[in-house]
Amino acid sequence: MTDVRPNVTMIAAVGRNGVIGDGLTMPWHLSEDLRFFKRTTMGHPMVMGRRTFDSMGVLPGRRSIVVTRSPEWSHDGVEVAHSLEQALDRVAGEGEVFVVGGGELYRLAMPYAARLLVTEVDQSPEGSVTFPDIDRDVFTETFREAHDGFAWVTYERSSGRPGTS
Numbered sequence: 357m358t359d360v361r362p363n364v365t366m367i368a369a370v371g372r373n374g375v376i377g378d379g380l381t382m383p384w385h386l387s388e389d390l391r392f393f394k395r396t397t398m399g400h401p402m403v404m405g406r407r408t409f410d411s412m413g414v415l416p417g418r419r420s421i422v423v424t425r426s427p428e429w430s431h432d433g434v435e436v437a438h439s440l441e442q443a444l445d446r447v448a449g450e451g452e453v454f455v456v457g458g459g460e461l462y463r464l465a466m467p468y469a470a471r472l473l474v475t476e477v478d479q480s481p482e483g484s485v486t487f488p489d490i491d492r493d494v495f496t497e498t499f500r501e502a503h504d505g506f507a508w509v510t511y512e513r514s515s516g517r518p519g520t521s
């Protein structure tokens with residue numbers, strides 16, 4: 357199954373202190389970045405943790421796979437998986453899948469990620485949920501675009517096959 361899994365891209369907005377949220381919501385409202393998120397993910401499947409789904413709800417135009425340990429959990433408009441691997445197998449045959457958070461899912465998905473799209477936010481908010489460390493021996497910065505209050509940064513895996521590290 358592994359060979360037909362799509363490329364995994366993680367997309368996240370991250371504060372200077374690594375914070376991405378407080379467990380319920382995002383610590384900022386960046387309209388331009390939300391538009392970037394929408395146009396980047398549109399038409400592609402998205403994988404998310406159940407807590408992120410609770411904070412975002414169903415996003416139209418994108419197949420959503422919600423990862424939960426609960427055998428009972430379900431919601432109209434989304435698919436359910438009980439592990440990240442099961443979520444990736446569900447989207448086998450797709451070209452690219454976006455892992456859209458939150459902290460627990462980013463940590464699970466880091467070994468599978470081929471690309472990271474990180475919005476570096478010029479803020480250090482309070483919050484208990486963080487983005488995992490980016491190993492610079494594994495990921496290389498390939499693109500950076502500065503904006504007022506944030507920067508869009510792309511990292512690409514430069515060593516190790518995703519899913520084998």
Ligand SMILES: NC(=O)c1ccc[n+]([C@@H]2O[C@H](COP(=O)([O-])OP(=O)(O)OC[C@H]3O[C@@H](n4cnc5c(N)ncnc54)[C@H](OP(=O)(O)O)[C@@H]3O)[C@@H](O)[C@H]2O)c1
Nearest residue numbers: 369377378379380381382405408424425457458459460461
């Ligand atoms: N800044 C950003 O770009 C960004 C993006 C997304 C989210 N966020 C923020 O991140 C926060 C949420 O992140 P989080 O880390 O608390 O939660 P999360 O990663 O969204 O979801 C965690 C949930 O995923 C399920 N899960 C985790 N590991 C699993 C496993 N191995 N197998 C099966 N299911 C598993 C569990 O669901 P069950 O409890 O149902 O079993 C767990 O409670 C919010 O504040 C949100 O706003 C920020």
